Amino acid sequence: MKKDSNYYAHSLKGQPPEKWQPLEEHLKNVAEQAASFASDFGGEKWAYLAGLWHDLGKYSPAFQAKLFKENNLDTEFVLKGPVFHSEAGGHLAVLKGWTGADRVLSWLIMGHHAGLTDFEPDEVGARALRERMKHPEKSETIYANVPEWILDREMPRQPIPPGASPAFYIRMLFSCLVDADFLDTERFMDKARSRRRLHQYPTLEELRDGFMKHMADLIAQAPDTHVNRLRKEIFQSCIKKSQLKPNIFSLTVPTGGGKTLASLGFALNHAVINGKRRIIYVIPYTNIIEQTADVFSKISGFSHVVLEHHSNLVDDDSEDEKRTHLRLAAENWDAPIIVTTAVQFFESLYSCKSSRCRRLHNIANSIVIFDEAQCMPPAYLRPIVSVIKELFSFYGVTPLFCTATQPVLTKTKTIDFVFPEGLQKEPIEIVDDPESLNRQLKRVKYFLQSPGLDTVEMEELAGILDEEHTSLLCILNLKEQARQTARLLRYGRVFHLSTNMCPEHRREVLKNIKHFLADGQEQVKVVSTSLVEAGVDLDFPVVYRALAGIDSIIQAAGRCNREGRLPDLGRVVIFRPRQQPAYISQPASLAEEFLCERLDELGTSSLISSYFRKWYWQLGHEAMDKKQILELLGGRRLNYYFRTASERFRLIENRDCIDILVPYGDVSDLLARLVNEPWNERSLLRRLQQYSISIFREQYEVLGKKGLLHNVVPRQFAEELIMLDESLYDPIYGLLPLEEASPPGPEGFIV
Numbered sequence: 001m002k003k004d005s006n007y008y009a010h011s012l013k014g015q016p017p018e019k020w021q022p023l024e025e026h027l028k029n030v031a032e033q034a035a036s037f038a039s040d041f042g043g044e045k046w047a048y049l050a051g052l053w054h055d056l057g058k059y060s061p062a063f064q065a066k067l068f069k070e071n072n073l074d075t076e077f078v079l080k081g082p083v084f085h086s087e088a089g090g091h092l093a094v095l096k097g098w099t100g101a102d103r104v105l106s107w108l109i110m111g112h113h114a115g116l117t118d119f120e121p122d123e124v125g126a127r128a129l130r131e132r133m134k135h136p137e138k139s140e141t142i143y144a145n146v147p148e149w150i151l152d153r154e155m156p157r158q159p160i161p162p163g164a165s166p167a168f169y170i171r172m173l174f175s176c177l178v179d180a181d182f183l184d185t186e187r188f189m190d191k192a193r194s195r196r197r198l199h200q201y202p203t204l205e206e207l208r209d210g211f212m213k214h215m216a217d218l219i220a221q222a223p224d225t226h227v228n229r230l231r232k233e234i235f236q237s238c239i240k241k242s243q244l245k246p247n248i249f250s251l252t253v254p255t256g257g258g259k260t261l262a263s264l265g266f267a268l269n270h271a272v273i274n275g276k277r278r279i280i281y282v283i284p285y286t287n288i289i290e291q292t293a294d295v296f297s298k299i300s301g302f303s304h305v306v307l308e309h310h311s312n313l314v315d316d317d318s319e320d321e322k323r324t325h326l327r328l329a330a331e332n333w334d335a336p337i338i339v340t341t342a343v344q345f346f347e348s349l350y351s352c353k354s355s356r357c358r359r360l361h362n363i364a365n366s367i368v369i370f371d372e373a374q375c376m377p378p379a380y381l382r383p384i385v386s387v388i389k390e391l392f393s394f395y396g397v398t399p400l401f402c403t404a405t406q407p408v409l410t411k412t413k414t415i416d417f418v419f420p421e422g423l424q425k426e427p428i429e430i431v432d433d434p435e436s437l438n439r440q441l442k443r444v445k446y447f448l449q450s451p452g453l454d455t456v457e458m459e460e461l462a463g464i465l466d467e468e469h470t471s472l473l474c475i476l477n478l479k480e481q482a483r484q485t486a487r488l489l490r491y492g493r494v495f496h497l498s499t500n501m502c503p504e505h506r507r508e509v510l511k512n513i514k515h516f517l518a519d520g521q522e523q524v525k526v527v528s529t530s531l532v533e534a535g536v537d538l539d540f541p542v543v544y545r546a547l548a549g550i551d552s553i554i555q556a557a558g559r560c561n562r563e564g565r566l567p568d569l570g571r572v573v574i575f576r577p578r579q580q581p582a583y584i585s586q587p588a589s590l591a592e593e594f595l596c597e598r599l600d601e602l603g604t605s606s607l608i609s610s611y612f613r614k615w616y617w618q619l620g621h622e623a624m625d626k627k628q629i630l631e632l633l634g635g636r637r638l639n640y641y642f643r644t645a646s647e648r649f650r651l652i653e654n655r656d657c658i659d660i661l662v663p664y665g666d667v668s669d670l671l672a673r674l675v676n677e678p679w680n681e682r683s684l685l686r687r688l689q690q691y692s693i694s695i696f697r698e699q700y701e702v703l704g705k706k707g708l709l710h711n712v713v714p715r716q717f718a719e720e721l722i723m724l725d726e727s728l729y730d731p732i733y734g735l736l737p738l739e740e741a742s743p744p745g746p747e748g749f750i751v
Contacts, residue, residue, distance in 0.1 A: 007059055007145065010188055011067045020067070021188045023059065024147060027052050029184040030177070037176035040364040041395050043169065045156040047176045050108040052150055053089030054177060059145040060085065086110050091136035092143065098155045103638045106133050108174050112181055116174060116352040116642035123644045164394045167633040167640045168387065171349075172395065175360035179332050182358060197328045201305055201336050204276070208268040210301040215265060227564040230441055231258035234431060238266035241430045246274050248392055250373075250401045250427040252434040252605065254441040255558025260292055260371075263402050266430065267367040270398060280368045281339040282346075284375035285534060286503075292371070293339045307335035309344060333359035342375070343651045349387050350629065352646035365396035372534045373401040374551040377651055378616070382625040401427060404558060405551040406434075406605070407612045434605045442569070443561040444543075446553075446595075446602045449575035453547065453592060456575050462488035465544065471517060471524040472542040475533060475556050477584050481546075481577055483733045485527045492523035497532060501734035502662050504690040506531070513538065532559060539563055540570070547576045549587030550594060550611040554603055590615055657694045660709065661723040662734070667691040671712055671721070688721070693735055702738065703728070 009026035012019055031051030038047035057063060065079035090106030098105070107116055110132055121128035143151060160169045187194045202210075215235065222228045234257055241249065242265070251266070253259040267279040283289045293308040309330045329335040348356045349363075368391065370376075376384050391397035401407075431437055449456065449464070456464075462485050465474055471492070476482045479498040486496040495513050497506055516524045517539065524540075530548070532538060533555045539562035545553050553574060561570030574595060580588060594602070594611055601607040616624065625631075627648035632641040661667055667688065674684045695703075703709050708725040728736050 007064060008067055009055060009058055010185060011071050012189070013071065015071075017068075017073070023055065024150070026184060026188075027055060027150065029187075030054060030180045033180035033183065034176040037180060037361045038173060040361070041169075041172060042161070043158065043173050043176070045158040046104065046108075046173050047180075049153055049156055050089070050105055050173060050177045051180055052153070053092060053105065054109045054112050054181060055085060055089070056092065056146060056150075057085030057088035057139070057142060059088070060142045061145075086113055087132060088139040088142050090133060091139035092151070094133055094136040095140070096155070100638060101155050102133065103129065104170055104173070107170055107642070108177050111174065111352075112178050112354060115354050116171065116357070116646075118641040118643050119639045120641070123641065127643075161394050165386075165390055165633070166636055166638060167642070168390050169394075170640070171357065171642070172360055172364070174354075175357045178354040179358040179361060182331070193328070197334075199329075202301060204268060204271045204278075204336060207301060207305065207336060208272050211265065211268055211299055214299045215261065218261075225564065227256065227441070227443075230437070231262070234258055234437070235262045235265055237430050237432065238262040239269055241428065242266040242269035243273055244270075244428065246270075246276075246396070246398045248399050248401075248427040249430055250406055251403075251430045252406045252437075253402075253404060253431060254438055254603070255404045255555065256443070256562040256564075257404075257437070257441055259402055259404075260295055263369050263371075263400060264296070266400065267369060271367055274398070276365055276367050276396075276398065278333075278335065278362065278366045279337045280333070280345070280363065280366050281337075281371060282342050282368060283339065283371045284342050285372075285531070286341060289339050289341060291537065296337065296339070302337070305336045307333065307338045307340075309333070309338060309340040331355075331358060333362040342370075346380070346384055346387070346651060347649060350383065350646055350649040352643045363391060363395070363397060367398045367400065369400045369402055371402050372555075373403045374405045374407045374555075374612075375534065376407065378619055378624055379626045380624075380629070380649065380651060381616075382621075383629040383649065386630060399427075400430075405554050405608050407551075438604055441564075442603070443564050443566075444557045444570040444572045444603075446557070446599055447571060447573045448595060448599065449544075449573050453574070453576045453595070455578045457578060458484045459488060461485055461544075461575065461577070462490075465489060465525060465527075466491050468525075468542055469523065470541050472544065473526045473528065473532070473538065473540045473556075473559050474544040475528055475530055476546045476577060477530065477548060477581055478577075478579065479529055480737075481579070482527050482529050486733070489525055489527070492525040495524070495526045496733050497526065497528035498734065499529065499531060500693060502664055502691045502693050504666075505662075505664050505734060507690075508665075510536065510538075530556075534558075537562070539565075541566055542571045542573070544573045544575060547574060547580070547588045547592060547595075548584055549615070550591045550602070550608060552587075553591065553595075554608070557603070586618065587615060590618065656697045658697055658700045658722075659689075659692045659694050660700070661688060661692050661712065661721060662729045663723060663726040664691055664729065664731075667723075674713065674721075693724075695735070706738070708738075 006017065007023040008017065008020040009023040010021045011017070031048045034051035035044040035048035038044045061077040062079055063085050065075055065077035068075035068077060069079055087110055089109035090102070093102040093105040096102070103119070106129055110129065111117060114127075117127050117129050118124045119129045121131055160166050183194070219232050219235075234253055238251065249266070251259055251263055253262070264279070270276065271279060281292060283292060289308060293306055296306045297303045304326070307326050307329050326335060348359060351357055388399050392399055458481060461474070465472065465485070466489060474485065476485065479500050482496060482498050483500070486494055493516055495509055497509055501509070513524060513526055516522060526532070530552060533552060536559070538559045540560055543556055543560040545556040553572070557572045560572050590611065594607060598607055629645050629649055632645040632648070670684055670688055670691070674681065674688075677684065700709070703724070708728055710723050710725065711720055712723045713721045724735065728738070730736050
């Protein structure tokens with residue numbers, strides 16, 4: 001075929017070729033948009049060329065014939081052999097002899113559908129980039145059909161900034177390319193969807209002004225208490241420090257000090273002053289996300305600008321334009337304020353998949369707030385710190401570490417928080433004197449249940465809790481211990497919380513707990529696992545906490561005398577249960593040393609700092625990158641293992657668990673709707689996640705053999721939905737041990 005023939009990027013079903021998208025137009029659009037995205041970090045020349053060449057393979061007669069055949073149209077193009085349209089652009093860079101640049105462009109172009117792969121074939125075989133680059137000559141015949149202005153390009157002369165990670169730079173360029181490709185394809189293929197994406201958000205300046213009015217009203221209406229006065233001071237410190245130039249910041253505030261709204265005030269004002277594009281909240285647990293998003297949505301003008309992105313998010317059925325744009329924005333984080341999980345954030349930063357990498361370029365030039373920063377898992381701490389350093393140093397990100405128990409991420413060789421010459425190495429603390437603030441916000445006194453922390457059996461613990469003639473919270477490290485203890489309690493209105501209960505069940509229980517605490521007519525006794533420890537707004541006069549890490553104990557204390565309403569200090573009692581999970585043993589053992597020697601200092605910044613330093617030293621350098629992520633992506637030789645690193649970087653270890661539905665609440669109605677409303681399948685499946693729990697595969701197989709699991713969707717559904725038998729799900733404790741099940745229910749689950 002000649003170069004003046006018509007070549008197309010995309011067809012429209014049922015439409016003649018003159019209505020299809022010309023390939024030259026698509027390449028130009030993607031190149032320009034990818035370059036625009038990459039301009040935030042100085043990668044526009046690389047992104048432009050990658051966009052211009054990403055679909056060169058579509059100039060092959062075989063691809064064009066495929067388009068015509070799919071639309072049942074005659075054509076002079078011949079469909080001969082397999083079609084690999086994503087390789088030709090990379091092969092062209094190889095043929096031009098662009099050593100080094102050919103690898104970068106091949107990674108971007110050859111991966112724009114399949115994702116970034118490893119360079120060497122050790123783990124991925126023929127899918128390795130080295131293997132795919134080996135025979136560039138197989139694409140040579142295609143170039144005869146490509147316009148000269150596209151072919152005749154110079155190698156990008158845009159060096160990676162000194163000290164920056166080439167692997168991360170490639171990943172950011174990849175994000176620009178795949179998002180530009182997705183968006184241009186959508187603009188042509190689905191104009192209605194594309195228009196919904198073009199929502200006009202308020203500016204950050206408008207949001208800042210509305211927020212400041214909201215805070216002024218909130219402060220004016222708040223009771224004049226000691227705690228509220230300190231919250232006001234913290235907020236004012238955040239506004240003052242937000243005027244500083246971009247840097248790394250920390251906000252060390254005791255639980256209940258109002259850090260959620262204070263940190264938002266910092267971020268909004270800092271963004272307006274320094275021209276940042278968006279604010280991203282990174283939160284360890286979904287229950288905190290829901291609570292944070294709810295707090296933000298109550299601010300005037302915020303309800304349709306806050307993107308809540310996590311696995312438990314429930315789509316509503318509304319076609320309200322103000323909400324549909326947020327569902328689309330979740331794909332690439334194109335929203336002013338994003339509230340997401342640490343899993344979503346960090347696994348996206350190390351992902352190899354196109355769909356997850358789309359959002360990375362929108363992190364550049366943002367403010368990223370790491371709430372409950374102490375929850376960063378030690379086994380991945382070095383890769384986590386490395387990527388935060390990279391975002392700050394080279395991509396215009398202002399990080400803010402926000403917690404009551406600030407981990408030590410600097411001044412230690414173990415973590416390698418080292419910055420390029422001339423950049424600030426220590427986070428700037430927003431609160432001028434955290435130690436003084438700790439003293440002023442001291443609302444609890446710590447006690448050891450016994451002087452030597454002797455072990456306590458569950459029966460003995462229940463007796464101790466029964467002797468407390470007041471409302472209390474008891475936090476244990478094991479689900480079975482929480483269930484046993486709750487069942488043994490004899491006095492008061494008893495509640496139980498653990499992940500053996502589905503999210504909707506836990507939500508209902510928390511609602512009831514708050515109701516009875518506010519009512520004040522009965523003793524409320526809650527026995528829970530650590531899920532209530534961060535971000536759950538509960539306030540008890542007494543908290544019992546099973547021995548764990550210092551940070552966990554202090555976080556638990558944040559549920560005690562939270563509002564400072566008691567005439568005296570609240571009591572936090574630490575005890576040692578006989579059985580401890582393996583992951584708790586090391587931090588708990590270290591915590592015991594501090595508790596026995598420095599109990600009166602518990603909660604102070606100096607003790608917390610000492611604890612983290614010693615814990616990280618005990619863990620050692622290698623244990624803080626146990627999957628060797630940095631080794632897979634290190635160096636400047638461009639032989640990176642993107643896919644292997646992505647598969648290894650899992651903040652929540654896949655312990656071969658399976659999600660099952662439980663017979664609780666509205667689950668039957670939702671299943672019935674799933675059958676009758678196939679058009680609403682995606683939304684309903686997301687809602688059903690609120691009625692699921694996760695169990696180990698071995699447990700799943702045992703329950704299946706005993707007839708305690710039922711398939712609850714008809715045959716036409718491709719994916720199975722398995723429900724636990726009602727005999728094994730308790731309205732108080734959730735999933736029961738097998739030996740406590742009543743006789744199995746009828747075979748199957750009637751919808």
